[in-house]
Structures are given as structure tokens and as C-alpha cells.
Amino acid sequence: MKKNIRFTIFSLLLSSLVISQNNAIVIDGAFIVIDGGTTARNIVLVVDQNNTNGIVRTSSGGFIHSESQYNYIKWNVGNNTGSYVFPFGIRTNAADYIPFTFNKSTTNNTDVFLSTWATDPLNLPKPTATNVGPVTNMFGTADSVVLAIDRFWDIQTATLTTADITFSYRGVENTTTNPANNFLAQHWNGTSWDPQVGPGNPGVTTGIGTVGPVLGQNTFSPWVLTTCVESINNQNISICQGDSVLLGGNYQNTSGTYNDTIFGGNKFGCDSIITTTLTVNPVPTIAQTVAICQGDSVLLAGSYQVLAGTYYDTLQTSLSCDSIVATMLVTNPVPTTNQNLSICAGDSILLGGNYQNTNGTYNDTLQTILGCDSILITVLTINPVPITNQNFSICQGDSILLGGSYQSSAGTYNDTLQTVFGCDSILQNILIINPIQTINQSATICQGDSILLSGNYQTTAGNYNDTLQNINGCDSILITNLIVNPKPSSPIISGNDSICKGDSLFLTATGSGAGIINWYSDNQGNNIIVTSNSLTIGQLLGGTHVYYFSETLNGCSSNIDSIIVYVSEVTAQTSPSPTSGTSPLNVQFFNNSVNANSYFWDFGTGDTSTVFEPNHTYNIEGSYDVMLIATDGICYDTIIVTINVAGTSTLIIPTIFTPNGDNNNDIFTVKSENIIAIKGKIFNRWGQLLYEWNNINGGWNGRTDAEVEVPDGTYFFIIEAEGSDNKNYLEKGTLTLIR
Known part of the structure; x- marks a missing residue:
């Protein structure tokens, strides 16, 4: 059972501070409630034992419920060092234990004045003035609903003290928008929030969360826990056109704003966002054209150039980017122009300063529109007036324009034309007339x-x-x-088109008598079996066979015709039941014949039958060969089976025998018919086995197995036998031996 212990503090009305002083507190499963503190009237629980055992919490649990800025625990720690644990908790739930640890590392003489309380999601109530100004706003967003844990800590020391501090909070107090982020501590300096300090710890929404230890703190006043906040850095970068820089995860070469996120990049494990404004400065290119005459030169690209081409000179702009001057150098040639001129024989032309009328090369010097010399070389050709001979041929009855008229007779005709050079040309035409x-x-x-x-x-x-x-x-x-x-008619086929399996086929084709008969295995006539009037095929298998034939006469063939040959395959089969037994033996003859429709049975007794599956009874002992002939009316097949009939077994045992050597009744034997096995045993009157045998012809000669002659008297026998009719015998009795 949990115990709630409530300290009631009495004070004078004029007092602004109510103090309950204890040398040490031991919490053994109980809740200590400090309540009633206000701005004007603080409630203080003083622990006056300066070592870390001033407050002891046993394994039974328990804690101190404060939950107000004005309900304080004051621990007079003196000049001791060590880890002082303030066992705060919420009395409504024994699991809501949220201790605060003040690990003092300096030996100065001081006390620690501490309170903590939960707030609503708007972080109200905020701390009022303590040893600094009151909290007026939260980190980042006003009344940071989305960033801050809903709890404050007011920590004060009497003198400047350095300590590592560790905070605890309930998961339900984490109402931030990113509750699983890292959380750090922030300190209020009286006018604003100092930067976050860590290390950061992941947030929780259930159970108890912690932040710390936050090392080396020496400024104490209101504290709050806030989520890890991104660091945002802005920078401006400029590059020259054609260059690139790695921004936004890619190499960029166009102006714009690019963001890079360094995940967990700051010292608390929070993201760092770098926003870069990229400016791409142009690289201007200036194009110009310079022309010189062949043989001259100009200073370009650091050298005197004489060849045509594009030359680049690099300057620098005010933005420190290159400026390219591209000069296209044109070298105007001193052209040498070759031309060919032709005149007709007898004409002349002005070349080389004179009129020329003979073949040759003549030079003239001119000036181009670019101011350079131009050499004109003229090759003069004197074209003759040619005479050309040509032949023409036309078909008989046609005509052609020659000699100024349409000609239809063979002969030579002249025409005067103009050559491609503008000179006369004599054309002599020889005309040939081709017949039809x-x-x-x-x-x-x-x-x-x-x-x-x-x-x-x-x-x-x-x-x-x-x-x-x-x-x-x-x-x-x-x-x-x-x-x-004419196409011959199909031949007429004669012969037997229905035969038995194993017989030979004989067919004859009768045609016109003047043609050739072909036999084929296919209906297209591609595979010839034989060229003959007759077709012979031996030992055909059962089934249907088709043969094709035609007659060829004067290169013409009749239509390919066919004949179907049926080969019967009759099989005689029977399975009698039974095939052996004793008389009278009734046998059922089952018929398994194939392709037959008529049957003849000979039962081996002189009896016959034509029934499909007959019965026959054998009354006399013996072995009988039964013959079945099966036929379809054309072909037949025969099968023979054997039926074995045995007689009834009998056993006759004598009761007296005389083994005196007269060869008459000297042996005791068992007489039998249709017996296949006999075993016999002879005993004396005392049950002693004297003799035994195990064969159908055995017997007793009046002696023991040791060939000792036994005296006259009465003896006992046991006879076991098996008949061919499957009958078993067991006979016992007495016999008399008289010599």
C-alpha cells in the first residue's frame, strides 16, 4: 500500500517564505507532497545534509510531488561535490518518477534551489522572474507548441557553481510535432533563449524520457527541453558560364537557389540546411573577321598568322570570367584562274594582248574586288569542222528523216549540223531496211x-x-x-481385293492396250511401285491397303484411280475353365477370338459344337485335345488346348499279412487308385515305432528299420494319403502278422 505524506507548513501572514527544514529525507514507498506555494509566498523543503545522501530513495520507490514554480526543494550542498538526485514525481501514478540530477563538480560553498512543473501545450504557466527576468516567449515559434516538452525547471544556486545536469520528463508531456527527434536543453537568460545544449537524446511519448547529462553548466535559471532544430545557413556563390558546382545533390550550371541537407550534421545530431544562391556569370565571346591577301600576316592568338582559320584571344571581364575574342582570319588568295576557250578553225580571239588563232596557253593579269592580284590563264583550243558517219536501220514499211526528207529505201544520206562547240558538222547516214x-x-x-x-x-x-x-x-x-x-480412260482392275493375312495380292489393270500402266503408293503419283499391267504384293499384314494406278498414252495420263484391298486377320483364342480336374469334369470354353463370326469346336471325345462359348462335361478319365476353328467366312484360324480329367481316388488297407518268404502276401501294402502320395508308420502294442515309409509303392516286410524280424502278433498302423482329386486320407487300425 502506497503512503501519501503531506507536509503542512504554518507561517506568519507577514512572511513571504515558508520553510520546512530536514537534515535528511528517506523516501521508502511514500509520496511527499509540497503544495501551496505562490509568487508572494514560496513553499520550501530544505535538506540540510550536504552530501548526496541528504535525500535517499529506497527500492520501494516513492518521490516528492512539487508541480509548481513556487514549491521548492532547497539542498544545502555546501562545498561538497557529487551527484545530487532530486526525486520528483507525479503523485497520481507511482511510475511517473522524473528525477533531476545535479552533478556538482566545483568545491564552492553553495545551495541548490530547485522546482519543476508541467505545463499545457501552450507552455503555460511560464516561469516568472527568479534570479533572471520572466520567460516571455519560447524557442523558435511563439509559445512553441510544436517544439517544446510541456515542463519547466527553475534552478538557482547561491554562488557561481559548475555542474552536469540531467532532466527527466513524462512521455505524455511530449506533444511536439516530431516526438521521436533528438531533444536538448535550453536556458533562459532573462531576455531570450540561449542556444540549445546537449547531448541530444531521442524523445519518447510513453514512459519516462531523459535529456543529459548536459555537461559543465554554470548559469542556472528557467530551463526547458526543445526538439532538435535544423541549422539554416545561407550563402551566395558565383561561377563562370561553363563551370559547375555540386549543389542540391547534383552538379549545377544554371543560376538559382539550391538546398543541401546534412542529416545529423550539427553537434547535436540535428539536420543542417545550407541554402545557396548560385549566380552564373556569362563568358562573353566576341566574334570578328579579319582579311589579308595571300603572303601577308596579322598578330592573332599571340603569333603572326598567315593561314586562314579561327584564332582565340582570352581576356578577363570585371567579374573575373574569361572573355573570348574569336577572330576568323580570311586569307584572300592571289587567284590563278584557269579557263578553256575554243574557237572554230579560221576564227581568232584577244588573249595575252593579241588576237590568237592557234592552239596554246595565254596569260592575263587582273585585280580582284578585294584588291589582290588575279592571274587569268587561258587554254585556247581550235575546234575542227568534223565529218561523222553513222548507221540507221528501220523495219520494212517504216521511214526515217534523213537528208531533209523521210527515207524508206536503203542508201547513204548527208545532213549538215552544228557541233557542241558551235562549228559545222557533216553527218553521213547509212540506212539499212530490216525485213519482217x-x-x-x-x-x-x-x-x-x-x-x-x-x-x-x-x-x-x-x-x-x-x-x-x-x-x-x-x-x-x-x-x-x-x-x-485425248486423255486415256482409267484402267479396269481385276483380281481379289479381299484376302487373308499372309496371302499374296494379285491385281491386273486392263487399259487401252497401247499405253503404260503405273502403280503408285500415293494419290499424287509421286511414288511408283511398279510399271506393269499387273501388281503382286506378298505376305500382307491385316488391315486396309490402298493402291493407286493410271495409264499414260501419247504423253497424256488418265486420272489417278485407286483400289482398296481388305486383308482379314482372324485369330482363334479360347480360355477354358477349368483345364483339369476329376470326372465328371464340366468345362466352360470362353471364346476370345478376334475378327471371326463363325466357330467350330471339337472336344476330343467325338463331340462337336458351333456355339460361341459352349460347355462340355468329361465323364471318363483321360487327356483330351480340344480344337477351335474360328472364321469370318473367308479366312480362318485354329487353336488346340488340352483338358486333363482324373478319376476318383480310393484306398484299401489289409488287416493281415504273412511275411514267411513264400512270395505270397509277404508285404503289408496299401492298395489305391488315383493316389499321388502315401506315408505309413508301424507301431508295436507299447507304441514303439518299428517301421515307416513315404512313397506310393512302399510297404512293411515284418522287420524293423534295423532289419530285425518281429514276432507274430498284433501291430498298429497309421496311414496318411493324398488323392489326385485333392482328397486327403488319415487311417488308423490294427493288423495281424502271421508267419
């Missing part, structure tokens, strides 16, 4: 076929004309005499 040819030919087709003649496919006999063109380009008349040969 007539060709006769014959063509033969089979009845039902066609051939392309006279522009159409022809199927009837007659003469057909086609006009072609010969090698001279003249018409050629082709006269074709078409002959149509």
Missing part, C-alpha cells in the same frame, strides 16, 4: 490442259498467230499448229 519474219511451229497438249496462244489460253486444236519482236526490233509472226491428244 514469219515462223511456223507445232505444239501438243493433253485433253483438259491449255496453252497460251494468240493472247489466250487455248484448249482446242487449230492454228494460232502471235506477233513478237525479233532481235532487230521488227515484228516476227509466230504461227502455231496446236494438237490436242
